[in-house]
Amino acid sequence: MLTTAGSDGAAAAALPVAGVSSLRYFNLYRLLIASVLVALVFGVPGEISFADYRGALFASAARGYWVFAVCVMLGADRLLPTDDARLTAGVLADIFFLTLLTYAGGGLSTGLPFMHVVVLAFAALVGQGRLAVFYAAVASLAMLFQQAMQWVTLGSDAGGFVHVGSISIGFFATAIAVRLLARRVIANESLARERGRDLAEQVRVNERVIRDMDDGVLVVDTLGHVRQANPQARRLLDPLMPRPVMLADYSPALAAAMAAQADPDRERVFVLDLPSRPAALRVRCVPAGGAGGHLVFIEDLARLREQARQIKLAALGRLTASMAHEIRNPLAAISQAAELLQEERRAETQARLTRIIGDNAQRLDRMVSDVLELGRRDRAEPELLELGSYVRTFVDEFAMREPGVRARVHIETGVPARIWFDRGHLHQVLWNLLGNALRFAGPDDGAVRLTVSATEDATLLDIVDNGPGVSDSARAHLFEPFFTTHSRGTGLGLYIARELSDANGAALDFVDNSPGAHFRLRGLNRSLDESWNGGGLSGS
Structure with a gap:
């Protein structure tokens, strides 16, 4: 990856849009253009006709450009230590050869200056930071130098400098516009990569949660294909196929029950009896969302009953402990009053002790009656x-x-x-x-x-x-x-x-x-x- 040569903090790493492969495509483009120029010069000799055309210089420049492109494609640029250096060397070479070809071809009339635009756009997209503006500045200076040489050696019209100025403005506009576009692409790519990591992590978490759930879970699309299932669903439904695909492959009875349920866009709850299972299953079918399909939650009623039994036993244990404590107090009062009653001879005290015994006996009776009434809770x-x-x-x-x-x-x-x-x-x-x-x-x-x-x-x-x-x-x-x-x-x-x-x-x-x-x-x-x-x- 190229590293930034400027202070563009938003784009800290080079070649983020397409990586090193973008630089290879850039080199391939250079070789293609150089090959076309060489083919024009040597394939149809004498057919190229520009004003002030210098054939020998144009042919030599085209041949040199092609040789440079071939060397780069073969890896000669690997002699440079960084990708930034390789990109800069390639762009400067492109500017040099295209400017030389423009001069040899007769100036601006060849249309070759506009090929700088493609080079600058590639460089701004692949490179980073202020390098894009640097490349545009070098290309502008090169074109001004070329026009000055045309004016000095050939006495061309000075109005050509105005055209060069307009072309230079295009160079800067292209470099800046593509750079801004590349920064936005970089930001979107970074955001998409981060969202992708978050989504992948969320998917892994969801899969782990679903896999470890005590209830069976099936994700079923609108056509009845099972998109996801946890091990509990396989255990509860006992699929008919080793690798089930459709809901009917898991359980024809479940598929038929879901198809028979009215209003599939609302949550539905029903009990499913399967001959292969000792207890019925409680099925809850929930719409999956706007894309259609359903989430099917399958609960083993035998397990639910066992859990309820365990909860009742725990509650009964706590109630029994509390009752033992509460019963001990009136029993102690009754026992003490009975002992005193045996020794007491006064009628007034006997009446008071008898009343204590009666009140505590009634309290015990009410407590037992309340507990018995609580036992009727499940027989509603x-x-x-x-x-x-x-x-x-x-x-x-x-x-x-x-x-x-x-x-x-x-x-x-x-x-x-x-x-x-x-x-x-x-x-x-x-x-x-x-x-x-x-x-x-x-x-x-x-x-x-x-x-x-x-x-x-x-x-x-x-x-x-x-x-x-x-x-x-x-x-x-x-x-x-x-x-x-x-x-x-x-x-x-x-x-x-x-x-x-x-x-x-x-x-x-x-x-x-x-x-x-x-x-x-x-x-x-x-x-x-x-x-x-x-x-x-x-x-x-």
Whole structure:
């Protein structure tokens, strides 16, 4: 590579456009032009006719130019230490021989001066920095010297200097314009090379990520050709061919299922049963983009179930450890009270100890009942319920145990709102939320507000009390198991309520203090599998 001879910082390396091969093409062009001139002189002797033509000098110059071109092509310029030096020597030689040929041919009328333009353009494209302007300056001086010699020896018209000046301006304009163009080409080439490296690195990263994914991944074009596949896809689908090409080669059942799916421009999810696999596959087909095609993600449901089982076991382990800690306290109180009760003879103390035993036994019973209710989480049987009617019936049932509830609870319902929920789960969620609200609300009428509303795709139930609200330190732990701020609470109520809500595709969140605690249950108003079509509504 040539190195820059000037201060052109934007182009630090020489020959960036086409490298050393460009210099070889330059040398080949020189040999071609010299060969044409030699052929004209010696192939058709006497036919060249220019004004003031000096045949012997023209023939000698053409022959010398051809010999120089041949020597350069054979590698004689390798004697020079750098590519910059080789380029400069070649360009200066071109300027010398073309100027000599112009003088021998009779001056500007031969048209040979315009061949300098091609040489300067090549040099500006191949070279760097200020060399292009240097070459143009040398060519201009050479043409001025040639015209001066014509004027002195032949007495030619002095107006020729004006033509030489115009040609020299063209030399500089060509050199500068081609140099600017070459700089832009260099910058674009450098940017393209950098982008190419970044793209290649990104492709390698993507391939590594896809290869190491636990799920199978297929990249399928619009014609069904598989452009890319990771080892997991081969393991899950067990291709029919050693080197599958089409999606049908991987799995005819998958190809047929994808072809049968409506609206291919949207994401589609379906379950694929293959006779060769013990468990079904979950397939997610995502449009690849504007060019068409799809990304097919394949998940092994057996693996997902195993992962879910492991998560449940881990959660059960944590719950069991927490329960052991929570049960130990009331058991210790019961044991101590029972021992004291055996020794105590006073009726008043016996009554107090008996009450301690009864309260702690009830606490243990509630804890066991809550844990058993949590076990029903995975046995949800959701149905479409009219939430306003269900809430009214639930409050009436709750009031049978606590008569003052009817006055303390105010129910607000607007338009009919439906929710997709398991009836038993919803009963437990409302029981925990309402019991929690009544525990902290005041004794006033309407201390707890239950508001039922609906949006286009969800049904909302807001539970707001007029109590002191939730402290900032307690907000982060509201839904953690066994966290409670009440002395007689188990700390499982809100935790179980959220777990049961999640099992039904709903969300239970703490909204804010309004000024009392404000909880919101947000549930689906249609089936998880199909939109509600006006049927299947269950009353309360």
